[in-house]
Amino acid sequence: MSYTPHGKHLIAGEWVGARESFASAPAHGPGRAFAVGEAAHADQAMRAAEEAFWTYGWSARAERAAFLRAIADQIEARGADITAIGTQETGLPAARLEGERARTTGQLRLFADHIEKGDYLDRRHDPALPDRQPAPRPDLRLMQRPIGPVAVFGASNFPLAFSTAGGDTAAALAAGCPVVVKGHPAHPGTAEIVADAILAAIRERGVHPGVFSLIQSPDHKLGVALAQHPLVKAVAFTGSLAAGRALYDLCAARPEPIPFYGELGSVNPMFLLPAAMAARGAQIAQGWAGSLTLGAGQFCTNPGLAIVMAEQADALAEAALAALREAEPQTMLTEGIAQAFERGRARVAAARGVRALLAQRCGPREARPQLFMVAGRDWLDDAVLHEEVFGPLGVIVAARDADEMLRIAHALEGQLTATLHMDEADAPLARRLAPVLERKAGRLLANGYPTGVEVCDAMVHGGPWPASTNFGATSVGTLSIRRFLRPVCWQNMPEQLLPEDLRG
Template identity: 60%
Template sequence: MLLGKNLINGAWVGSDRMSPSADLDGFEFAQATGEQVDIACAAARAAFRTYANTSRGDRAAFLRAIAEEIDVLGDEITQTAMKETGLPEARLVGERGRTTGQLRMFADLIEDTQYLDIRKDEALPDRSPLPRPDLRLTHKAIGPVVVFGASNFPLAFSTAGGDTASALAAGCPVIVKGHGAHAGTAELVGQAVAKAMTRCAMPAGTFQMLQGSGREVGAALVQHPEIRAVGFTGSLAGGRALYDQCHSRPHPIPFYGELGSVNPMFCLPAAVAARGDALGTGWAGSLTMGAGQFCTNPGVAVVVKGDGADALEAACVAALKDVAEQTMLTDGIHEAYVKGVQTFRELMVEVGSCGAAAGKRAALPALFKVSAKEWMANPHLQEEVFGAAGILVLCDDIAEMQALAEGLEGQLTTTLHLDDADMDLAAALLPVLEEKAGRILANGFPTGVEVCSSMMHGGPYPASTDVRATSVGTLAIVRWLRPVSFQNIPSALLPEDLRG
């Protein structure tokens, strides 16, 4: 049952600032005050040393307990999220499974020491000309972390999503800034985490959740001196503002933001000639999945002019005409999509118009085409429009395709559609694309991100703010750790994992 309150230092607390939810029949949520931000940050700091020094086994049990409590509230979480986001039940049930799966994945990860990258150099007292001391290195939790809930993933990238799961696994207390678009979903998941915290006797400040519309609460959190790192998934403008705040503090802190990407696909000549129609149909399916509201949505297809390109375009247009209107997540996202499509209409030829959507927050896909010269010359055409708007970029020849690849900004993904006869061109493009993206695909579509050890979900700016970091997969834990070396420390004083 919803309380409409914030979780602060183990208690659900209201405020005199309330915000009603149009999607939940006007139910009101308490908006955190500046004083409550201070209390939460102090509580996280007070919990840090105790929580960071719990055993890996105890933290793993805590993560599994969170997953169990989410499952207990599963139906209520799903129904609430459906009302708030407009997402279908099947999508949310699947996302809930991904959320609990991530928690259990990090529990498994920390039961072994491999993620700590432990290194030992034993003393060499007789070494000449100078002896070597005993040196042992491990990775320790960085400190209290702030996590921002994402608009497009109310579960897997929000309250108990991958950022929270990896930070808790590392030993960092977490303060979640709930997303206003799904405040009820955020609170219910927060209730599950709170129950797990009680079950596992974790310090009260280990996990906290604050609501707050606008940017006031978020700005106060990232600038608070007790916070040591921030995780964010959202818009380029919002993320860049928070990034600047993190780095303008008297003591700057890491900001791990995933901000945006058009995820270009390079459809190479032999593949397009052989199966242009199949590529067009597949692109339409990936482009429109979830109303295009995925960070890896393939918004651009780059093709050399010819009959194959014409077949790809025709197949994509035909497939898009069969796509029904879909409800977008928020009024703001819907308004931005409509505005972005209108801007594209003023700058490019629209070839896949599906008309105007009629329902509340409803949208239809749109497909445009433009020459590579025009696309490269106009930065506005290279900006992400969050939704099912695709651009077919037509190159005069292979050399122009290569030039386009060289000029790309950072991306989460790039894709090569290729056949055997395209191998030489693919080999020439691959080193370029390695510099441009965190994940490179062959003969697939990037929508959908596998949660596993080898996944990289990040990329050069503006795709993310740290090209070395991923927000999906086990490698995400390194964001919340820092290396500490111990020199000639008596064994009894060393962290347990460094002894022996």
């Protein structure tokens, strides 16, 4: 490994130390010391971001696209070192990190292509009607404009694609917004080397250095300082419901409230309809087991709930158990996440009417699959069973009949995804469920598994609360750029004062 993390913050083009440090806790390999970010660091970074906005926010789309592509190139140039540091810190296998790195660079290049096309600007023009009666109409032009500095919180479970140069950062930079990232303490070295790649791109393209800063910290104080800073105009966050709710409340309670785009929690229910189960129940169960255990279940789209007719529940359980028993223990991202998984497992196991089908002991930083079953009426009566458990834990909900299955759908909180496993004979029941699930989730699937989020124009990765804090937004796909834009109207404005993209 040719890159050794030095443990400093990147603020406005300079590597900056701090009075205190914290030690990383890698899955294997040496721990390292990293500077602890303070309110003063947040202030320095935000002031630099505001200064950068006066040039970067008015830069040409082609210039920003070239900058995004330069970041992607610089990340790829550090590929081997990123993988080495990332595997040490997270315990994720090299193949997973290499795939995630490709997704990260792909997102950056996708946004470069997207802004070059210009469709995202949503340009509109109503020409003047000076002779209209009873009153003339002025010349009106509309276009989307960047909002200003954005704070991005790195995610624990995606050290690349949802962190330093991940989707939130890519979307904000594409929009024309400088970014200040709070690195996640689960993988600070990975955050640092990616920040180093961004710095190289800044220097290569001659971009104002305040356009990007990375500040590290193991506690919530830095996050509070960023969310409350008067210059930040939006916050993007991926993480737990508790932390997300606290930040959401902070953003709303500011003297100037700002949008908080939080992607929080989801159980991603799957409805296994009778004809599909009769025809291919074992295959569905095996696919569910694979999706449930992928990446130690540490995906926000992990399908933790399978709703099935009671007479088919035992067959589903038997087939799922056969697959889950074969799963090897997996390293979790942090000991804290492993402890939270154990608390979640105990909470589910203690709920009324729950039957443990597979309850396995886990090590201090490992996860083994867990499987439970509960009757539909008991699930409906206990909100504890509606909560996400972050890890490879599945609950089979045995519905008495189609009406109870529909009541379960109505009782769901907001979700990132909802899935229907169905055959043609299931269409009548599916037609009853689909309108309900449409109101509950941001993405609806048929005969698939929700793990794996395609980065493209049509993707929605968000949903009603508590899946996310803004049901009109997505954190994946090109539509996510809209979070960092606002519409501006120019009335009777001389052409020389119009933005370049509105002239002519």
